[in-house]
Amino acid sequence: MVDCVVCVKQTVDVNQLRPNPETLEPEYSKAPAKISDFDLNALEEALRIRERHGGKVYVVCVGSNVQQLLIREALAMGADEAYVVSDPALSSADGLATAGVLASLIKSKIPSWDLILCGEASVDEGAYQTGPRLAEILNIPHVSYVTKLELEEGYVKAWKGMGGSVHVVRAKTPVLVTVGLEINTPRLPSLLMIRAAGKKPLNELKLQDIGVTSLENAVETRRVKAVKVERKKQVIEGEPEEVAQKLVEILLQEGLVKK
């Protein structure tokens, strides 16, 4: 039996996120909310572990204005129980603050666990901080960028993607693992699962319920702005050979390809 905790974050669908034409700031409120993609991979991996080894899958989520529906969706995918800390104070929390709240939540509410699974980053901020920081706070080992995961008695064996190479590592449980899109394809909740999800426990909490009185950020975000990209609109004319030659020159000159 392996009990897993999966950390999920509510983000926006970045494909539908547009900058304000004047201020160039992203208009978060106009984009639909969703669970961050990598977190669904983490949840899928936990569900597969439960299918093989038994145990429970807990979903934990902290953020501001968390929509119950998204957490219900995670339950519909197959998680057993969910804990949500939704508090306006978390709207500007960075990886450090979020990891602190997650740690308090896990310590105070999850009776026992062997493995924590996180997405390696979130699709909206891409900071790659929360998982490793959470492991540090809980004082457990962590393995990031995992593309394949196996469980052995008291250990995990993880294939860790390192760009050009793969490192296979073993770590003692309890352990925290972060994953990306390569590890699996998350399942879609079937109709029967959706129906069943309505009856699963979804616990909604406030910061004070888990003993958090203050939040500490490591980074202060001053401004988020889209970069205005102007196309160069260069037209190359001539015979095919000439055009190809010129194109290669331009690409080299711009540093878009290397010799």
Added chain:
Amino acid sequence: MNFDENEDVILLRRSISEFMKRFTEEYWRRCDENREFPQEYWEAAAQSGLLAITIPEEYGGAGLGMYEAATAMMEVARCGGGLAAGDLLMRTLVFGGVMINRHGTKEAKEKYLPKLASGRAICSFAHTEPNAGVNTFDIQTRAEKRNGGYVVNGQKIWITLAHKADFIVTVVRTTPKEKAKSKTHGISVMIIDTKQEGVKTFKIHGMAMRALTSNTVYFEDAFVPEENVIGEIDRGWTCLTTLFNAERISTSSISLGCGEYVLNKAVDYAKNRIIFGRPIGSNQAIQFPLAEAKAELEVAKLMTLKAAWLFDQGRDCAIEANIAALQAGRAAMKAADRAIQTYGGMGFALDNDIERFYRDIRLFKTAPVPEEMVLNLIATKLLQLPRSF
């Protein structure tokens, strides 16, 4: 009154829109061009429970109603699957899930519903004949009692997917029209297994719904066991009204999904196509008709969902379902027409998928019920004007 949707329905819609990402526009275009059954979609739909919506839990279904079925059909159509994706769900959810479940015998339910819910069987519905389309009472296909069951002879036309179907829910005469006690008397509905000598199908190459294909079907001494009779012999009309209402709700839902799809494409194009130095969508001549199409789709959706809700309460919804079908069909047609206009010449290019939707959306002005017959119904039943025929 409360227009809030429950969480299950919202989750169902979100899950379907994720599910539909597996099937690209190229996929549906290829099925249409090659008149090829969307096998991968069918199997995936079965796996994710979309074919089980209206089938009771005891037969492996989800035990939900037409509201959820309508939501599903609308969403698969809206996400690019169009008529083919929606109609495929309707066959199982309505002709099987609703019809066999509400009016079939226990034996028929046990035999067919689990197979339908899991996608192991395809079902089709045969009503139209060469000499009887909107005039159901003139059908000539007849069933006679013989050998502990019925023997069916006759011809049906336009029967969608009959060539792939494992069984066909068929409308027959069990008492000739001249001997019937009333106008509606003498009509029966039966499940005819297609895997027998006496059932032959021939494809018709039509304009719409090319991925599914309609057929001429011949019954020559096709045998139907007693337990395959749906409803009562000679009183099939009662259960046919259930089927027609659910079918209207379904076709409205599919129309609405198709309409939303073409409208969204048109809006996108209108925002990005620059002519005379500005997006064409900034011209009111382009934007107002799109706004009108949106308004009409929204209104038709309300009526569709109302009809579905009434249906699920077990209440009569003939008027609502017919109004929904009429309005949704028209709103979708307008959206498709305006989408072509917005796209200009590009609207005619196969690669833009608008022409496929245009062809498919046109179907619902004619089948399963032509607009004239809906207007006849509203005029005579609701407005109580004298009947013209």
